[in-house]
Amino acid sequence: MSFKTDIEIAREANKKPIQEVGAKLGISSDDLLPYGHDKAKVSQQFINSVQDRPDGKLILVTAINPTPAGEGKTTTTVGLGDGLNAIGRNAAICIREASLGPCFGMKGGAAGGGYAQVVPMEEMNLHFTGDFHAITSAHNLLSAMIDNHIYWGNKLEIDERRVVWRRVMDMNDRALRDIVTSLGGVANGFPRQTGFDITVASEVMAILCLARDLTDLQRRLGDIIVAYTRAREPITCRDIKADGAMTVLLKDAMQPNLVQTLENNPAFVHGGPFANIAHGCNSVIATTTALKLADYVVTEAGFGADLGAEKFMNIKCRKAGIAPSAVVVVATVRAMKMNGGVAKADLGPENVQAVQAGCPNLGRHIENVKSFGVPVVVAINHFVSDTDAEVAAVKEYVASMGAEAILCKHWAKGSEGVIDLATRVAEIADADMANFAPLYPDEMSLFQKIETVAKRIYRADEVLADAKIRKQLKEWEEAGYGNLPVCMAKTQYSFTTDPNRRGAPTGHSVPIREVRLSAGAGFVVVICGEIMTMPGLPSVPASETIMLNAEGQIEGLF
Incomplete structure (x- = not known):
């Protein structure tokens, strides 16, 4: 059996003019700033005008730890949004923008898949409306102004x-992780060691995704701590006088992007911090705007629930004053087999025993999400190789965890394949069963917050941090930053900091390598194990097979 590729399906989409898509949410064409015919930004003026409306129901889609077998979290987010619209509900989707790093690296695109996609797929996975370029430019303007200030006498x-x-770029480039700048003599400044992170790890990205409006954006940018004096006094972006110019560069990027699904339903695609090195959620302004316009808003949080969902609850919901009415955890039979010890090459044949052996990873995520006081449904994202016995094993296991698993075929059938999930999720959201609360209070110490996440979400025995890191956390508390949440930077592949430990391990430790204060974004980044804030390309990057065909169409994006 041959299947069309995601890009072939996307190319055949019967797209409607973006003004028609906006009209579904009551957005007039005057309030849309079009980028071509199929994408537009929603004006800040319109967003301001709907703030007095009641909020719809927020539904979070998260997943088990990712495996090479694939889980389909974005695909399920899009499918569920289409499914809710198909059963007569007014629903919108909120997802993140794609980074060029993984697109040309290993992961591929981030617009969903099969018949549950957001389009235009090619643009979304490439330059889109230029938001990431604006973030990169604003970040590096600040870098240039810091070095320029030092060059011209260092008054501060x-x-x-x-x-x-550090500096940033939206590409995987391990050669730039640690570098020396300003070599070549007096005219080039003072040599110093620095490095690059990927744009999605930038504090500017996090700030854009957490800011409520342009005023809040500039205040947060001004609060960024960029350096310290010899007396260890902090120097901020405001001290460098870069906050105004950075806000100008981000003026358009702050406005959410509106696009459509293959079934012409509205989707907001805005912001894109990774969940393994940043907070992993789309922008607050897109989500809160969607909640004013739709009765149901389906959003996702990056990677597994131990990363994306934890940060969605502890950072985004806390900062934005929002709460999910239901959470969908995406799993696949294939991923359960891999967690049960089966190699990727051997996933085809039926193996109920391996499915059962791998289910504890799913069970751990169900428990963790429930600990936030929100009801959980499991979406089994169907693959053609799944057998009835394997699906039954997952359903049986999930039932034993006090939750329900529903088989979904949205990849192959679009909304028609996800009606059961959409119906159940709407019932749960309408029943107002959620009693949401973050995992820890603001007033808990920073190190206790780290321990709480490590022990309650990762099920670690201990957190390993040397005296220097503990001292740094104490200093930040004394400086008034103790009430901030923590943003854990950790491998997405495991509950541990070892990417090769699948399943639901216990008896492990979480070593902290570094802590970074993101005073503007409003959290402390805790870098655990070997995770890198500038990824590298794999031995055979996806970019080797991305090209234009004879018709001038893009091939190789997926």
Whole structure:
């Protein structure tokens, strides 16, 4: 049996003019700033005008730990949004923008798949409306202004050894992780060691995704700590006088992007922090706007629930004053087999025993999400190789965890294949069963917050942090930052910091390598194990097979 590729399906989409899609949510064409015929930004003026409306129901889609077998979290987010519209509900989708790094690296695109996609797929996976370029430019403008300030006399008395603001680019490039700048003599400034992160790890990205409006954006940008003096006094972006110009560069990027699904339903695609090195959610302004316009808003949080969902609850919901009415955890039979010890090459044949052996990873995520006081449904994202016995094994296991698993065929059938899930999710959301609360209070110490996540979500025995890191956390508390949430940077592949430990391991430790204060975004980044804030390309990057065909169409994006 041969299947069409995602890009072939996307190319055949019967897209409607973006003004028609906006009209579904009551957005007039005057309030849409079009980028071509099939995408537009929603004006800040319109967003301001709907703030007094009641909120719809928020539904979070998360997943088990990702495996090479694939889970389909974005695909399920899109499918569920289409499914809710198909059963007569007014629903909108909120997802993140794609980074060029994984697109040309290993992961591929981020617009869903099969018949549950957001289009235009090619643009979304490439430059889209230029938001990531604006974020990269604003970030690097600040970098340039810091070095320029030091060059022209260093009036603020910045200690060049304590400049903590690195540069960014939206590409996987391991060669730039640690570099020396300003070589070549007096005219080029003072040499110092620095490096690049990927744009999605930038604090500017996090700020854009958490800011409520342009005023809030500029305030947050101004609060960024970029360096310290010899007396260890913090120097902010505001001190460098870069916050105004950065806000100008981000003016258009702050406005959410509206596109459509293959079934012409509205989708907001805005912001894109990774969940393994940042907070992993789309923008607050897109989500809160969608909640004013739709009765149901389906959004996702990156990677497994131990990362994306934890940060969605502890960071995004806390900062934005929102709460999910239901959570969908996506799993596949194939991924259960891999968690049960089966190699990717051997996933085809039926193996109920391996499915059962791998289910504890799913069970751990169900328990964790329930601990936030929200009801959970499991979506089994169907693959053609799944057998009835394997699906039954997952359903049986989930029932034993006090939840329900529903088989979904949206990849192959679009909304028609996800009606059961959409109906059940709407019932749960309408029943107002959620009693949401974050995992820890604001007033808990920073190290206790780290321990709480490590022990209650990762099920670790201990957190390993040397005296230097503990001292740094204490200093930040004394400086008034103790009430901030923590943003854990950890491998997405395991509950542990070892990417090869699948399943639901216990008896492990979480080593902290570094902590970074994101004062503007409003959280402390905790870098665990070997996770990198600038990824590298794999031995055979996806970019090797991305090209234009004879008709001038893009091939190789997926």
